[in-house]
Amino acid sequence: MKPQRESRAPGRQSPGGRAIALLVLLALLVVAVFLSLAVGSRPMSLDVVWGALTSGDVPAADRAAAADRAAVVDLRLPRTVLGILVGAGLAVAGAIIQAVTRNPLADPGILGVTSGSAFMVAVAVGFLGITTPSGYVWFALAGALLASVVVYLIGSAGGRSAGPAQLTLAGVALSAVLSGLVSAIRLTDPQSFAAIQTWESGSFQDRGWDVIVPVLPFVLAGLLLALALAGSLNALALGDDLASALGSSVLRTRVLAVVAVTLLAGGATAMGGPIIFVGLMVPHVARWIAGPDQRWIITYSMLLGPVLVLVADVLGRVVARPGEIPVGVITAFVGAPVLIWLVRRSRVIGL
Amino acid sequence: MTALRPSTGLVTRRGPSRGTVTAVVLGLLLALLALVAMGLGDYPLGPVEVLRALVSDQGFDTVVVTEWRLPRVLAALVFGAALGVSGALFQSLTRNPLGSPDVIGFSTGSFTGVLVFTIIFGGSTLGTTGGAIVGGLATALVVYLLAYRRGIQGFRLIVVGIAVTAMLHSFNVWLLLQVQTEVAMSASIWAAGTLSLVGWERLLPAAVMLAVLVPVVLGVAGPLRQLELGDDAAAAHGVRVEPARLVILVVGVSLTAIVTATTGPIAFVALAAPQVARRIARSAGLPLGHAALVGAMLLLAADVVAQHLLPTALPVGVVTVVLGGIYLLNLLVREARRAA
Numbered sequence: 001m002k003p004q005r006e007s008r009a010p011g012r013q014s015p016g017g018r019a020i021a022l023l024v025l026l027a028l029l030v031v032a033v034f035l036s037l038a039v040g041s042r043p044m045s046l047d048v049v050w051g052a053l054t055s056g057d058v059p060a061a062d063r064a065a066a067a068d069r070a071a072v073v074d075l076r077l078p079r080t081v082l083g084i085l086v087g088a089g090l091a092v093a094g095a096i097i098q099a100v101t102r103n104p105l106a107d108p109g110i111l112g113v114t115s116g117s118a119f120m121v122a123v124a125v126g127f128l129g130i131t132t133p134s135g136y137v138w139f140a141l142a143g144a145l146l147a148s149v150v151v152y153l154i155g156s157a158g159g160r161s162a163g164p165a166q167l168t169l170a171g172v173a174l175s176a177v178l179s180g181l182v183s184a185i186r187l188t189d190p191q192s193f194a195a196i197q198t199w200e201s202g203s204f205q206d207r208g209w210d211v212i213v214p215v216l217p218f219v220l221a222g223l224l225l226a227l228a229l230a231g232s233l234n235a236l237a238l239g240d241d242l243a244s245a246l247g248s249s250v251l252r253t254r255v256l257a258v259v260a261v262t263l264l265a266g267g268a269t270a271m272g273g274p275i276i277f278v279g280l281m282v283p284h285v286a287r288w289i290a291g292p293d294q295r296w297i298i299t300y301s302m303l304l305g306p307v308l309v310l311v312a313d314v315l316g317r318v319v320a321r322p323g324e325i326p327v328g329v330i331t332a333f334v335g336a337p338v339l340i341w342l343v344r345r346s347r348v349i350g351l
Numbered sequence: 352m353t354a355l356r357p358s359t360g361l362v363t364r365r366g367p368s369r370g371t372v373t374a375v376v377l378g379l380l381l382a383l384l385a386l387v388a389m390g391l392g393d394y395p396l397g398p399v400e401v402l403r404a405l406v407s408d409q410g411f412d413t414v415v416v417t418e419w420r421l422p423r424v425l426a427a428l429v430f431g432a433a434l435g436v437s438g439a440l441f442q443s444l445t446r447n448p449l450g451s452p453d454v455i456g457f458s459t460g461s462f463t464g465v466l467v468f469t470i471i472f473g474g475s476t477l478g479t480t481g482g483a484i485v486g487g488l489a490t491a492l493v494v495y496l497l498a499y500r501r502g503i504q505g506f507r508l509i510v511v512g513i514a515v516t517a518m519l520h521s522f523n524v525w526l527l528l529q530v531q532t533e534v535a536m537s538a539s540i541w542a543a544g545t546l547s548l549v550g551w552e553r554l555l556p557a558a559v560m561l562a563v564l565v566p567v568v569l570g571v572a573g574p575l576r577q578l579e580l581g582d583d584a585a586a587a588h589g590v591r592v593e594p595a596r597l598v599i600l601v602v603g604v605s606l607t608a609i610v611t612a613t614t615g616p617i618a619f620v621a622l623a624a625p626q627v628a629r630r631i632a633r634s635a636g637l638p639l640g641h642a643a644l645v646g647a648m649l650l651l652a653a654d655v656v657a658q659h660l661l662p663t664a665l666p667v668g669v670v671t672v673v674l675g676g677i678y679l680l681n682l683l684v685r686e687a688r689r690a691a
Contacts, residue, residue, distance in 0.1 A: 105510060109517070154684055170683050172454075172513060176618065177676030183543050184669045187536070194532055201524045276517050325525060332521035339514040340497055343507050 018296055021289050025303040029084075032310040036080040039314050042071050053077075078208045082271055083313050083327070084306040085212065086204075087278060089219045089268030091305025092226045093261045094279020095286065095298050099233045100257045103167050104284070104342065108144075108265035109276030111171035112178065116147025117269035119178040122196050126185035134214035137270040141218065144266030148258045150174055202273035202328020204313055215267045222263030223302060229256055230295040237292065275328040277335020278305055284342070308334075370632050370641070377631070377644040384651055385428065389420045391659045418551075425558075426549040427651040427667075430610045431620055433561050435628065435646020436568055437610075438621030439637040440603035443575050444596060445508070448682065451622040452491070452607040455512040458616030459519045460490020461608070462542045466526045469538060476553070479541065483612040490515060491604055544617035544668020546654050557613040564602060564609075571599050572639055579636045617668045619675020620649050626682070 037049045044052075052065075052072040090108060097106040097113075108114050120143030124136040154170040186196055232253040235243040240250050265279070282305045283297060290296035312330040319325060383398070389405075390396040394415055396404070404412040405421075441450040452458070464486015468478040498511040523542075527535040541548075574595040577585035582592050607621065627649075628641035650667065653674065657667040 110513060154680060168510060168513065170680060172509075173676045173679035173683065175676075176679070177673050180618075180669050180672035180676065183539065184665050184673075187540060187543060187665065187669070188663050197524070197527060197535065201528055202521070276521065323529075326521075326528075329521045329525045332518045336514040336518035340511050343510040343514075344497075344500055 018290065022299070022303075025300060025307070028307050029303050032307045032314075033080055033084070035314050036083060036310045037072055037076045040071070040076065040317050042067070044068055044072070074208075078212060079204050079313070080310065082204055082207055082212055083310040085216065085219050086268040086272040086275065087282075087305035087307070087309030088223060088302045089264040089305070090275060090278040091282035091286075091301040091308070092223060092298055093264035093268070095283035095294070095301045096226055096229070096233070096257050096261050096264075097279065098283050099237060099294055099297075100254060101167055102237070105168055105280070105339065107277060107280035108261065108269075109274060110168060110280065111147070111151045112174035113144050113147045113151070113261065113265045114269045114274040114276065115175040115178040115182075116143035116145075116150075117141075117266050118200060118274050119143050119182050120146070121199060121270070122182040122185045125196055125199075126189050132210070134210065137215050137218070137267070140270030141262060141266035144269065145258075145262040147174060147178070148261050148265075152254070152258060199273045201326040202275040202331075203324070203326035204272060205324055205326070207271065211271050215271050218263045218267040219271075222260050222267060225256065225260040225263065226298050226302075227295075229253065229260060230298050233257070233294040233298075234292075237294070273326075273328060275309070275331055277331050277339065278308055281335050281338045282308055284338075370634060370638065373631050374640055374644060377641065377648065381428070381644060381648050381651070384648065384655075385424050388424050388427075388651060388655050389416055391655065392420065422551045422554045423546050423549055423654070424651065426546050426554050426614070427654045428647040429554070429558050429561060430546075430614060430617070431624075431647035431650025432643035433606045433610050433646070434617065434620040434650065435624035435642040435644070436639055437603045437606035438623075438646070439625035439628070439639050439642035440568075440571075440575070440599050440606075441621065442625050443579055443637050444599050444603070446579070448626055450508075451619075452487075452604065453616075453618050453622060454509050455494045456490045456516040456519065457487045457604070457607060458544075458611065458618060459516045459523065461487030461611050461616060462523055462538075463519045463526075464489070465541060466523060466530075466538060469534070470526070470530065480612040483615075484608045487608050487611055488604060490519065540666055541615040542668075543666035544611075544615040544671070545666035546614055547658075547664070547666070549614060553613055557609055560609050561606065564605060567598070567602050568606075568639065571595065571602060575599060575639075576636055615666070615668060617650065618672040619678070620646050620653075620671055623675055623678050624649055 034046060034049065037053075038044050038046060048068055049072055052069040093108045093113070094106065097108065097111060098104060117140040120139035121136045124130040124139040130136050130139070151167065151170055151174060154167070154174075182196070232243075232249075235246050236250065236253055238246070243253075244250050268275070282301050286297045286300035286304055290300050309327060309331070312334065313327040316325040316327050316330050386398040386401050389401045390398055392415075396412060396416070400409075400412060401416055403409055404416040407413075438451050441452060442448055444450065461483040464482035464484070465479050466482070467486070468482030472478040494508070494512050494515050497515070498508040500507070527538065530538070574585065574590045577588045577590045578592065578595065578599075585595075586592050610617065624646035625637045625642045628645040629637055631645065632638045632641045634641075650671070653670045654667040657665045657670040661670075
């Protein structure tokens, strides 16, 4: 036991510990998936869910079985897939942003990336009359890219990486500008008002395969890119000078990181609406389990993000029956205390 | 020997100081802008006609100017001044150019209050006013307490503000989904911050309340200057630091609360006005008088833009939040450059 090494978390000690943690997280994810499939206004037992998923045609006479099947396959299955993709996308995007900016408070929502998406979606809905998700996904991605680049430029103004305070404030300022523009669009056009309002709450209700399929390739590409980048992010964590001395191209890593964040956060936001704090919380938990290695942080985030989002979605279905609370509201209520706790810790903030 | 002479020259110079001159110039510009603003609209009038309509009865012209346009312009002036002073108080208190009621979640909290009061009591003016004040003050208090840890540190206050704001914002969005679209839309117009609903009957009570606060603001101006030098220096000059700080905080929050209750949250005037004022007056501290004048100027100009220069009339808060956000981004970039 070396004294400078913290050993309270299981994964920090050995490859075996990390593998066990990985298995535990996978098991958690499976549990969350089944919860998401089984819980709702029509609660079912697990074998009913399993039967509905595996059986082919149901006899027409069996009304109850047919209804179960419809609820599971047509409504809850796409919703669960959506939750997995959104959770993984936001969590990994958060992990990358935190690694690149060395800012533990970074989150696609706080840094304004999601409000970039929201702004471009509002433009698409308000000015161009595009109301289908497959239509506005491009706008969400473009908005995410725009916001990532702006925040990155502000972060690197003055020729060095900005402190957590500057970057956070830059995100706030950018979000303020964009939200002002969104409300300008909303208030001038009642029709788009309702459409944007629903999307903006970050709800998974009534989102089917038509929302998921067009965005799926972007999120998957983002996840692969993130895994490929993890090694370079480790080098970046040593500082820009040391990273380039080790033969890693700092600029290339940063550019690819912005691309990955754009794909992940933009794709997730296009599907689920602006959901805040997932990208903030999950990497912290992942780092606590995994230690400083970005490859493991990103892998764990990829599993933990979906767990958090699915559980939040299930909670949203349960706590306000017969109504539903959007998943974005639940994550905000869970995430805000986490952010406050992080900033109240007496230790100096910095990665 | 020259090094011993006071370098500012304020003591020896004759005639009015730069502060006085700039204040007078600002005042004149403000009057001119107000006259122009009262002339704009579907029934356009020149500044001279406006002036004539104000001082004597010109029939329809006078009705248009005094009944329709004067309350709105006066509201922009009075509320802008109040926001400017409020921002100057906050920034002096936190010794941070980013300290502002916006940053600590006041606006979002007051919107939550308005929504909750509207849902419980129906959409009355009293409900809106009460909800805004209760919601805003409660949020500010919660943020302050959560950020308190052996004193208040600027960065922590801001991040706690972000967290609480994000939480309330998503709650607001959800509440808006629960009500009918018309209710949601009118609530959203309020939430964007607008002067279009302000007539004499809403302006006068707010103006009276603000007028009551003026002597208090003048009273804290002295201690505020001392506090800018540091707590110890202020204490050495006989200022009771903690009570003074509390009074300044309460006055600053009250100024914003009164404005917000009447117009809805108007972002960033409180943030930008004191800094602009400081640069105009070239003073070391934040000049309260200049902050009031610049705040009035900013809000009136933003309202003219929102009302007349855009293709469709928008709430003034939309304009101030966009311009103010850009201003803040610019401020951050310049700070980063200077630090490098």
